[in-house]
Amino acid sequence: MASVQAEPDSTAPRPDARAQLSGLIFALILIDAEGCIAEVNHAAEDLLGTSAVRLIGTRLTERIGPLDPRVEARLLASEEALVARDLAIRVGPQEIRINLTASPLGGYPGWRVVTLSQIGHDDAANPGNGEAMLGAPAVLAHEIKNPLAAIRGAGQLAARKLPHADKKLAKMITDEVDRIARLIDRMQQLGSTRTASVDPCNPHEAIRAAVATMRAAGSALGEIEIREEFDPSLPPVLANRDALEQVLINLVSNARDAALAGAPKGGLVIVQTRFVSGLAFSAIRNGRAVPLPIEITVSDNGPGIDPALRDHVFEPFVSSKPSGQGLGLPLVRKLVRDMNGNVSHDRDARAGLTNFRLHLPQAPDAA
Template identity: 60%
Template sequence: MSDVAVRPDPQSQIAGLVFAMILLDPDGIIEETNPAAEDLLGSSASRLLGNRFLDKVEITDPRVFERFADGEARLTARGLPIGVPGGSRQVNLTLSPVAGHEGWRVVTLSDIGQTDMDEAPEDAMLAAPAVLAHEIKNPLAAIRGAGQLLVKKLPEADRPFARLIAGEVDRIARLIDRMQRLGSKNTDPLEEINLHEIIRSALTVIQSADDRGVTFEEEFDPSLPGVWASRDALQQVLINLLGNARDACHDVDGGGTVIVQTRFVSGLVMNALRPGRSVRLPIEVTIIDNGPGIDPALRDRVFEPFVTSKKGGQGLGLALVRKLVRDMEGRIAHERDDRAQQTRFRINLATAPKAAR
């Protein structure tokens, strides 16, 4: 066998793309798809080919719809909401005519969640609070000590005020601990993890604390291989997301429901985490609740620090979740399906390498 590398043919190159690529004939009929398109649209190639693209993908934006009606139009749309069999998604979409082939067009779609692993602009912002936190904790300890001393010396009637000082100092200290963790560059070592074991452990924690009358449902693929993750980090991610889902739907008329789904995403998921490097992320965990969802004004910023719609919330929980998922070289995305009245948080992780099995 020759040592000279064989150059991939165009079809192999298209099959390896991270984003969905779909070829449309002059009538808007799907003629070719790549594996990423099958996954994003939630249908196999055999179910997609021969169908009108706009019958398989619901587009409500009239401007985009008009461009599809023009056989020679070019289009780039970012953050476009679409409807697919698996629910609603937000994607970046391009529409390009094929030179020399009148009416033929290529559509590309990329789930905006795939960009979650890029360096976020707030990362630099987190470094300063992490450094500042270390300097704040020392005087906080002194304030707490003074508060404890006052409790012993003040008359009983005045002691609640001193206890309030100690309580507020403890609350601020916990907030600082979370800020420090957000800004930390240290990551836990990764190992092969039984995903369903970790999910059930997180469910036990959430339900034993306060299930608020919410029903939890499991929709697991029992054939999944082990994931490549940090046990503690993954459990923390799941506890945060399950707790948020429980809180979001506990007041729903007819009863709140949280569904945890796992599946193997074939043919996708190549995420460029660093220049020149990509990681396949085929293990998917989705946490779904039937609550009212996050304030639409905040949905695009849900993973940013200090952004929250919770009364009394600190806005660090989902920022920490994203940080931990990124440390495991995974991705996380948030979706709202208004038709199904469901909020989804979707996590993709790598399988354990063969050497670890």
């Protein structure tokens, strides 16, 4: 039987302008002729980390400055439109990068509408080219692994028959085959469209299990300090426990490497948890906003990410390590996205810390 499509309810009230602005996922700020904030939407409160009550009446440049002098001059020229991309601003102690637009309002001299959209946040509604680029390798992975297994078997057979002096060549063959197989496994994970089930879990248990796994694998964690700054009242998170542990292993491993490289005698990794109350970060999933109030931050006191790579670290095959494969952070992004979460990074230049932040949903039973 043919399905009947429901007709739109013509009697339902149409969202007014205020409701439409509140629903925007980027920050929108109305400033007057003096450059003071007159109105903000919810996304602006989230981005600036402050409620509308505290923002209204303050100067925009004081909230996001100091700005590039050229940008600030254009922003103060109240009758000019402005588009600034990849702009560094300070929000509290953090430096973030944004795209900014300022649009004059005809008929209201000096008044402008300013929009801010953050660069570097994982946007589930716009997955990017990296995962599409991995589609073909993921399809071919199975066919590639079959001949690899044959090569490995031949290398092991040759090792038994070769003179002792030449056995290291056969071992090199098997070692390289194993390395390629591990690379393909990770590419398959990235290309997979299957998502694991999510359940309530304790984020602190996942963090400690990840650190314990790294210690058991012989990681150089003893050479750095790992500091826990946990919120003991944090409610359960809605996540896949295995996936969350893998994400944390990758992030703590990267933080360890950065801390060792940048501060070999005083390497520090900080794992912090907190509940982002009031102004909870949100993600758009299937056309609806999903609150993400649980924040897990992995920080290190290394030298920071190369500026040339900063906006590309979640893309496949991008790595600052000489022998890096560039698949760890793309896998982190995929696993976090599969759990309806977000991952982002920022640099706190004053504290000398690089921060990777996970924002995840709260388990319904604890809401």
